[in-house]
Amino acid sequence: MTDAVAIIPARGNSKRLPRKNILEFRGKPIIAYTIEAALQSDIFERVVVSTEDAEIAGIAAHHGAEVAQRSAELSHDSATVVDVCCDWLSREQQAGHHYQIICCLYATAPLRNATDVAATCGLLERGRCHYALAAAHYSHYPYQALRLERDGTVAPQWPELCDMRADQVGELIAGNGSTYATFSDELLRSRNFYGPGMRAHIMPFRRSVDIDTADDLELALCLAELEARRSADRDPR
Structure with missing residues (x-):
């Protein structure tokens, strides 16, 4: 792929699951799996980890990524991933470096693999698809959501939709929180990884866990162990 760059945002001060980006996952820091998937996809000129954290920076470099030191302004809770990516692109352009695609x-998302990364980026096509993401099917349809009130009661978030059958709504998917791609000029213009004509690479649930809580981590470990056993069973040796 021509002129493509991968950006891996990795703050050190995650709140819900402290140090989640470098927690051990089957013998390696979680972030190592994403770095390896990006490198093994063989579609990026550069694989860059954006962080303000010295330990994360050291781990990222050890596993083959470049490190971009994140500014203090982009290290607080209100800074978004889009802010980080746009800041990096702008700085690179000022230095004379231009990239057609940013992922x-x-x-x-340690279960996402190199094939998923390449397939998502491969959906981009000038004039037809300017935005792409990895997605998965809903485990529960969103229109069945219940709103938890302060008094402990619950109420349908969308009362007019909560009784609809699945076949009335059609096939619904959602971004699985692992992979987003667009053209660099589109991101700088729209400041969004979502836009018209977006396409999705649909991944199975077993590779779609985004680890944000201890329960997510436990689930991902179970799925990884199950996949390892399946692979061992398929190996004739």
Whole structure:
């Protein structure tokens, strides 16, 4: 792929699951799996980890990524991933470096593989598809959501939709929080990884866990162990 770059945002001060980007996952830091997937996809000129954290920077470099030191302004809770990516692109352009495609890979999706990364980026096509993401099917349809009230009661979030059958709504998917891609000029213009004509690479649930809580981590470990056993069973040796 021509002029493509992968950006892996990785703050050190994650709140819900402290140090989640570098927690051990089957013998390696979680972020290592995303770096490896990006490198093994063989579509990026550069694989860059954006962080303000020295330990994360050291781990990222050890596993083959470049490190971009994140500014203090982009290290607080209100800074978004789009802010980080646009800041990096702008700085690179000022230095005379231009990239056609930018792919944002979340460090906390260790089950996503190189094929998923390449397939998502491969959906981009000038004039037809300017935005692409990895997605998965809903485990529960969103229109069945219940709103938890302060008094402990619950109420349908969308009362007019909660009784609809699945076949009335059609096939619904959602971004799985792992992989987003667009053209660099589109991101700088729209400041969004979502836009018209977006396409999705649909991944199975077993590779779609985005680790944000301890329960997510436990689930991802179970799925990884199951996949390892399946692979061992398929190996004739």
